[in-house]
Amino acid sequence: MHTFDLSMEHITKIEGNASVKLKVENNKVKDVKFATEEYKRFFTEALKDKPLAAIPAHLSRICGTCSNSHIMCAIEACENVLGIKATEQTKLMRNLMMHGLMIRDHALHLYLFAMPDIFGKDAFLEFDESDPIQHKLLHDGFDVKSAGNFLATLIAGRSVHATLPTIGGFLKFPEPASVNEAIERLKNVRPAVLRLIEIFKNAPFHFDRQTKYMALVPEKTYGYINGVLETSAGEKYEEKDFRSHLEKTVIPYSQAIGYKYEGEGYMVGALARLNLAKDKLHTKTKKSATEVLKLFPSTDIFYNNLAQAIEILHSVDESIDLLSQNTFKPEEIIKAEPKNDIVGVGVVEAPRGTLYHKIIMGKNGKAESGEVIVPTGQNQVNIERDIGVLVQNLLNKPEYADNLEEDKRAVEFEIEKLIRAYDPCMSCAAHFLVVDWNMK
Amino acid sequence: MENKIKIGWFSYSCCEDNTVIMTEVMNDHWQEWKKIFDFRHVRVLKKNNIFDEFDIAFIEGAIASEKQEKEIQDIRSRSKKLVAIGSCACVGLPAGQRNIFDEEQNKHISFLVAKFGAATKVKKLSDVVKVDVEISGCPMNPDDFLNKVNTLVAELRPS
Secondary structure, eight states, X not given: OOOEEEEESOOOSSBSOEEEEEEEEXXXXXXXXXXXOSOOOOHHHHTTTOBGGGHHHHHHTXXXXXXXXXXXXXXXXXXXXXXXXXXXXXXXXXXXHHHHHHHXXXXXXXXXXXXXXXXXXXXXXXXXXXXXXXXXXXXXXXXXXXXXXXXXXXXXXXSSXXXXXXXXXXXXXXXXXXXXXXXXXXXXXXXXXXXXXXXXXXXXXXXXXXXXXXXXXXXXXXXXXXXXXXXXXXXXXXXXXXXXXXXXXXXXXXXXXEEEBTTBOEEOSHHHHHHHHGGGSOHHHHHHTHXXXXXXXXOBTTHHHHHHHHHHHHHHHHXXXXXXXXXXXXXXXXXXXXXSSOEEEEEEEETTEEEEEEEEEOSSSBEEEEEEEOHHHHHHHHHHHHHHHHHHHXXXXXXXXXXXXXXXXXXXXXXXXXXHHHOOBHHHHTSOOOOOSOOO | OOSOEEEEEXXXXXXXXXXXXXXXXXXXHHHHHHHHEEEEEETTTOSSOOOSOEEEEEEESBBOSHHHHHXXXXXXXXXXXXXXXXXXXXXXXXTTGGGGOOHHHHHHHHHHHHHTTOOSSXXXXXXXXXXXXXXXXXXXXXXXXXXXXXXXXHHHSOO
């Protein structure tokens, strides 16, 4: 029978800084604390009195890797304030920007963070180049990441803190030669993405549990910008009504805020999206991934990795079509005068799940206040609960009874793998906020 | 290459955009970097990190607490070269935007600053330790990063 405290100060191979504290008494998990260790940077407080034009770039700085989804979400919120309707070309370019983000960000997570666990390596760069499979995967990983980076840079100017998307349109438009290069790069990495799907389909890690899933589900094609908020229980909400169904939960020991839905934890992210909208994937994606798609809907959190791999394939297939079937012409930015006392809401699917921005305008044509809800804040309640169940399941096994130090190391490794499967972003989670609760 | 250059990569109060840029620059340079760099302490890449001594310590982010300040001083003492990367490390912003909040804004945040042991003011890296090289930008410019890394490599391991 084990009794121990486990303190993991720095979870590695994730975005940002998170910690876990675990208390076990007589083989029973007594307490789990999953906390964000990032210091608050108060982005929503700093948003006050900013002109709308400055808000997308400001909120982008909440997070590096998710920055382009923050820009997209803030632009949507600001355009809803201004009553601007984007042109068809702008919508197309925004979709491409989000596809570039998904390819780059998911590839970073899958190859550099999650895949070393499958191959018993500490780091992706430690893969053995003399082993044909590992050699191939090393090249695949950087090639896929590079293709996503190229697409994001082509459309948005940069893959991190994009410079070209703005309220009312884009500041620059892609040249045909670069569009052709992007198409070629995406076509070239498609076989690598199929290999990636196989790796995560066959990965030996599983953790099943029941929870609700929530995502922005588009009417037609699988995407990340438009749609209706849906849950796995069949509820549907309009974007503007988001605040009526998310319940803020104070986590006193964490620098982040958690969220619940109907009093329970829920999950957002690639697994939620695929569970709710796999039928809307690109035709080629569905054809190439027919067998693996039968695994969804799934309650296995480790299939969040697999869902991300499938999303990379969809974004590759969709981007090839969008780039091949369209030409890009310079367009004027749509402008409108700021209005007073109006609320604008933006909702997009960021790589790690549903992202909400709300901008409340004051009387001087500037923002009075705002609210940002990030995916990791929403997943935090589930992550903590799942760690407790995972560890209890391990301790119930007869092999976890003899060697305390060895078992603690094994528990630590299993916890890290589980957290990585959620792909949390702690930089996002600790960004704000205007606080309406009293912790004294 | 024998005697690889020991790299430490540390993130403090920021959005970690420079870490993402580094992993993107790696797309085209990983084979060369594997030969010349010992990624000794890079939490975003590995679990088994060694905190002993570094030829180059890269630090992104502003310094938001006394605890972080002490850690930075420790890293400095173990590093031949210390490089500040990105705007938050070089100028303290935007991570330190609360430094210029007005009285009303400070009322909203002050108990949270105190509760989590954050410093009254957020500092840039050079407020705390000697910085050898600065790579500014939000995020840092990839070409500037590569040029300065190559200069440091030539200085540390002259061919």
